[in-house]
Amino acid sequence: MMSNIDTKPIVTLLILDDDQQFASSLADSLAVAINANCYCESDPERAMQAIDNQKIDLLIIDIHLGDRNALTLLNELSTYPDTLALPKIILSSSGSQLSIDDLGSYGVAAIYDKRTYDLADLVHKIQELTDSGD
Amino acid sequence: MSVEGVDFGSVALTAAARDLTAPLVLLRQLSFQLDGQLATNESPATRQTLQNLRTAVGRTFNIADQLRLALTDENNLVLEPVQLKGLCHELNSELKPLQRELKCNLDFELPRRQPVVAVGNYQALKTILNGFLSDAIRYEGQCHQQDANRRIVRLRVANRHSGDVAIELHDDGPGINLARSLEAVMEPNNVNPTVARPLMGSLNLLLADRLIRAMNGRLTIHNRRRGGITIETILPTSHQLTLLEAIR
Structure with a gap:
């Protein structure tokens, strides 16, 4: 059981996913679990603006974004040292077909398959990557 | 249109x-x-x-x-080396919730310090074995309703001397009558009460047989004398790791 502990620092996350219902539900779960403050975006350009305008600690990215994909964004982010250093987690229905060896150079720290991921594992990874755990 | x-x-x-x-x-x-x-x-x-x-x-x-x-057209199935230890680990972790729900354990037996690598399609093999194991877990529970400690489904993976890999699944569930099960699949509305074990979720066994053959392997299934079934999947061994060892 995860609980909302107010003394933990607030982590600011950006969720890039074209399924806004999924993104909103995930944001709610992460707010309850780790007091995360989540921005949800469905297209890469708006995600880029959010990264520029907000102090984002970590990105959660879906690869398939309707008729687009997130690889262009990952490539763009990898060209600037600050955005390359931003921890990124891939959460995609194709997660099991993706390899950290291929995406690690984009600053991707972990890959989860939406069909099988466990929220507790994801929360643990976010805490590990943002030093927001106990 | x-x-x-x-x-x-x-x-x-x-x-x-x-x-x-x-x-x-x-x-x-x-x-x-x-x-x-x-x-x-x-x-x-x-x-x-x-x-x-x-x-x-x-x-x-x-x-x-x-x-x-x-x-999928079986001729388009991509064949690749499949590490069976990793596959078993993944299957075990995916099936943990079902094991917990039905109070049944999976027991994997793999050779120690020895890679077991078959030639097959990872995704297809995972889906097939996931289907077999899910069914076995469900039928095992029906068989040992009173005694949860006896609910164990075993999956044994071994390199064989003949140069192929054997994946054997054993459970204690009801036996299977292939002919009757096939009839039940073809006529789903005509429920045959004598079919104790429908054909592995209707699709899985038929599909598995077709795909395993497309992977140049074979599938055999038989009822065990004291109850339960054994499903044996034979696949060609991949020599990829052997070659790597030789290069080192």
């Missing part, structure tokens, strides 16, 4: 199987959301219900995967 030369039935089924993904993924996530919103003193039974919901979603995913594979 008409598109010449397109097998509408196959395209529609493939699209339907793919389109299932988004709502199922959402259902799973909503169960996590509900879990988080529950008061901390909520009964464990409620949380177990949410876990069971996720397990049901996982089973539906597997059916959708089977459907997609069934519609």
